[in-house]
Amino acid sequence: MGEARLEYSAPAHGRVRVNVNPLPRRPPPVPDELLSSWIGRLARANHCSVEELCGYLGLGQGRVPERMNDLGQVNWARLSPAVEQTRDDIAAMTLPDTMHLPVQYVSNDDFQVCINCMVQTPDVILRHWRFAWSLTCENCGRPLMAKYLADGISDRLRVRASRGAAVLKTAVLDNDLRCMRRISFTLSILNLLGLAHTAQLTSRGQLERSAALAAVDVCTTLPLLGAAILLRGNDRAFWELRRVFPQHRRLIERVRRLSQDLEMRLPRRQKLEPSPKKETQRANRPVASEGGLRAARQAISELGSNASR
Ligand SMILES: [Zn+2]
Numbered sequence: 001m002g003e004a005r006l007e008y009s010a011p012a013h014g015r016v017r018v019n020v021n022p023l024p025r026r027p028p029p030v031p032d033e034l035l036s037s038w039i040g041r042l043a044r045a046n047h048c049s050v051e052e053l054c055g056y057l058g059l060g061q062g063r064v065p066e067r068m069n070d071l072g073q074v075n076w077a078r079l080s081p082a083v084e085q086t087r088d089d090i091a092a093m094t095l096p097d098t099m100h101l102p103v104q105y106v107s108n109d110d111f112q113v114c115i116n117c118m119v120q121t122p123d124v125i126l127r128h129w130r131f132a133w134s135l136t137c138e139n140c141g142r143p144l145m146a147k148y149l150a151d152g153i154s155d156r157l158r159v160r161a162s163r164g165a166a167v168l169k170t171a172v173l174d175n176d177l178r179c180m181r182r183i184s185f186t187l188s189i190l191n192l193l194g195l196a197h198t199a200q201l202t203s204r205g206q207l208e209r210s211a212a213l214a215a216v217d218v219c220t221t222l223p224l225l226g227a228a229i230l231l232r233g234n235d236r237a238f239w240e241l242r243r244v245f246p247q248h249r250r251l252i253e254r255v256r257r258l259s260q261d262l263e264m265r266l267p268r269r270q271k272l273e274p275s276p277k278k279e280t281q282r283a284n285r286p287v288a289s290e291g292g293l294r295a296a297r298q299a300i301s302e303l304g305s306n307a308s309r
Pocket residue numbers: 114115116117137138139140141142
């Protein structure tokens with residue numbers, strides 16, 4: 001820890017006051033840097049492990065705090081002076097808590113990064129890179145790079161994905177619960193139909209994530225058409241939906257006719273390449289789980305409410 005150390009002094013009234021020396025080396029945080037990223041860089045600058053630094057800063061030995069609710073146990077009297085940042089500044093470096101929201105739009109891992117910013121500041125991770133809607137770096141304006149890049153993503157899918165990203169961002173920033181629920185239902189339908197691996201808003205795979213964001217766009221702007229596109233060529237899914245939702249038979253029939261019409265006009269949906277393990281799991285699992293059906297039931301009600309569009 002070099003010169004950094006804790007000094008204790010006991011004033012006359014008997015309460016123990018803790019004076020904390022600031023860390024010897026304090027590279028300033030990059031704008032919008034994630035707290036865990038900055039703590040990692042502070043540790044390297046001060047030639048100690050992240051665990052040692054967390055112990056010194058009073059952050060415990062567990063994982064470095066990333067979400068707002070990870071800060072509950074923080075000893076601010078120790079952390080703030082050690083890094084010379086206010087409590088508000090440190091809290092602003094964390095990710096929001098999303099557990100109470102219908103859509104989980106924040107990733108727990110670095111599913112995408114900006115290569116340019118990482119060349120400028122090695123090991124840096126910015127907060128907004130973790131958001132499902134972020135497609136370009138707000139720091140330098142370059143496209144964010146997915147962990148697993150895909151060849152041949154069509155311009156149409158790109159455009160649709162970026163529109164879906166905008167819809168998602170607006171829904172979250174406006175705290176539009178209705179829209180967030182619709183997005184969540186859309187993804188639940190994909191789940192129900194065994195397309196779960198395509199419906200990841202924060203997937204490390206560029207193609208899977210683009211598909212999920214595109215589904216958000218289609219299903220929020222044109223719900224019926226969206227359902228028809230998603231269900232295209234999947235007769236078994238229509239049969240299953242009719243069986244589970246007899247009360248929505250007319251709506252399902254409408255979607256099926258639209259879907260057949262699309263089938264005649266559009267090329268078949270390009271199949272993604274699932275891993276052999278996933279394929280086995282999918283083959284063995286029942287067509288629809290209870291939770292999935294519940295979600296789909298709500299989803300169909302949502303779609304139905306906009307049938308006229
Ligand atoms: Zn950048």
